[in-house]
Amino acid sequence: MKSSAFLVFANDVDPAQREAYERWHGGHHVPQRFTVPGILRATRYQAVGGGSPDYLTVYDLADIAVLNSPEYRRLAEHPDAVTLAMRPFLRNPLRLACHAMVGADCPHGGSLVMLRMADASAGRVAAWLEAERPPTIRLGRTAPDAGEHPIMGQAAMSEEAVALVFADTSEMAQTMAERMRDAIRSEPLSASRSGLLYERIESFS
Numbered sequence: 001m002k003s004s005a006f007l008v009f010a011n012d013v014d015p016a017q018r019e020a021y022e023r024w025h026g027g028h029h030v031p032q033r034f035t036v037p038g039i040l041r042a043t044r045y046q047a048v049g050g051g052s053p054d055y056l057t058v059y060d061l062a063d064i065a066v067l068n069s070p071e072y073r074r075l076a077e078h079p080d081a082v083t084l085a086m087r088p089f090l091r092n093p094l095r096l097a098c099h100a101m102v103g104a105d106c107p108h109g110g111s112l113v114m115l116r117m118a119d120a121s122a123g124r125v126a127a128w129l130e131a132e133r134p135p136t137i138r139l140g141r142t143a144p145d146a147g148e149h150p151i152m153g154q155a156a157m158s159e160e161a162v163a164l165v166f167a168d169t170s171e172m173a174q175t176m177a178e179r180m181r182d183a184i185r186s187e188p189l190s191a192s193r194s195g196l197l198y199e200r201i202e203s204f205s
Helices: 013-035 064-068 071-077 081-089 119-130 170-183
Strands: 006-011 037-049 055-061 090-102 112-120 137-142 160-167 199-203
Touching: 006 013, 006 064, 006 137, 006 160, 013 055, 013 071, 013 081, 013 199, 037 137, 055 064, 055 112, 064 071, 064 090, 071 119, 081 090, 090 112, 090 160, 112 119, 119 137, 119 160, 119 170, 160 170, 170 199
Parallel strands: none
Antiparallel strands: 006 055, 006 090, 037 055, 037 199, 090 137, 112 160, 112 199, 137 160
16 A cells, blocks of 8 residues: 555653653554554654754554544544553654655665755755655645644644655765755754754654
8 A cells, every 4th residue: 555644753762761752653553553444654763962852753644534533533532551651751843744745755774864845945945856866755745634633633733844864874864965955955943852963763564
């Protein structure tokens, strides 16, 4: 099944709860999401050399409507005891639900740089991607029709473009992200939690 949307969820965690968080997130939370029809793939990443948010997960979705499905809403609105116990230790959460514009099915690389841009940049970036055809960059636009999350509220507070720059190595990811920055240098990048380098922890499918 092909993907036409994606969800990015990023967060920090109370340092004292890091080991418990790793067990919960990789061993319980993400696998639990795969009980929802239409969640196709997921990859967990961690920031390199510090920075916030420390953790970032990319979910490939068959369609943005997955986030409004009864199965997904049930998990989000009625979390189990293990999840309820972990939620107070999550810090600085960021949730971006996006319609994919370019590169919807590009593979999740071992390294990732996420760039958040003004929504007005989306068309220009899409044109650059179509011309350059880099095989591992995904461009999306935040989706107001993704619905509200019971904890996070709206998936994104404002309309924006989100580029996920995947690569096999950190150097390749950073180089491609710089090329994109140069190509759209007259358009403002979001300064908020954008441009960090992440390395893959584990993948699910």
